[in-house]
Amino acid sequence: MIxxxxxxxxxxxxxxxxxxxPSLPPRLLASCLSSDAGETSGGGGDIKPDLVRQYLxxxxxxxxxxxxxxxxxxxxxxxxxxxxxxxxxxxxAALTERIRYMTDHLRTHRKDKASRLGLVAMLERRKKLxxxxxxxxxxSYGEVIYRLxxxxxxxxxxxxxxx
Numbered sequence: 001m002i003x004x005x006x007x008x009x010x011x012x013x014x015x016x017x018x019x020x021x022p023s024l025p026p027r028l029l030a031s032c033l034s035s036d037a038g039e040t041s042g043g044g045g046d047i048k049p050d051l052v053r054q055y056l057x058x059x060x061x062x063x064x065x066x067x068x069x070x071x072x073x074x075x076x077x078x079x080x081x082x083x084x085x086x087x088x089x090x091x092x093a094a095l096t097e098r099i100r101y102m103t104d105h106l107r108t109h110r111k112d113k114a115s116r117l118g119l120v121a122m123l124e125r126r127k128k129l130x131x132x133x134x135x136x137x138x139x140s141y142g143e144v145i146y147r148l149x150x151x152x153x154x155x156x157x158x159x160x161x162x163x
Contacts, residue, residue, distance in 0.1 A: 067101045078144070088133050089144050095126040096148050130154075 078093040102119045134141040134154055
């Protein structure tokens with residue numbers, strides 16, 4: 001009987017999987033991204049800084065990663081203090097970003113009914129939060145809808161009311 005512990009495993013099989021983000025040595029990365037990257041000290045091949053910059057840009061991230069970054073930026077820009085993650089303005093901004101992402105998702109996946117129901121629920125929640133904010137702090141309401149590019153639907157009359 002052969003013991004598995006006594007056999008040596010090649011380093012290529014025992015190594016951990018490669019990281020998800022591209023990793024270049026810091027010196028090489030700095031030389032690629034600097035403006036005077038015409039000469040490389042390592043010898044082997046031309047390094048094109050514009051291609052490296054394009055490869056490492058946020059445009060190459062997955063849609064879910066870009067969504068997370070946009071969500072974090074929205075929360076940070078609407079926070080009233082350093083630890084504000086649940087204020088009304090922050091919730092409205094986060095819901096708006098999620099609604100934009102889900103709307104884009106539904107343009108390509110038209111038959112995704114579960115996501116459509118989730119989108120409707122997010123829209124209703126944002127509507128309730130906007131109604132609360134308008135009732136409690138009108139100035140903040142005006143600033144939020146202006147910064148998010150939303151329309152003020154507070155004075156739209158019901159189209160089903162008989163006149």
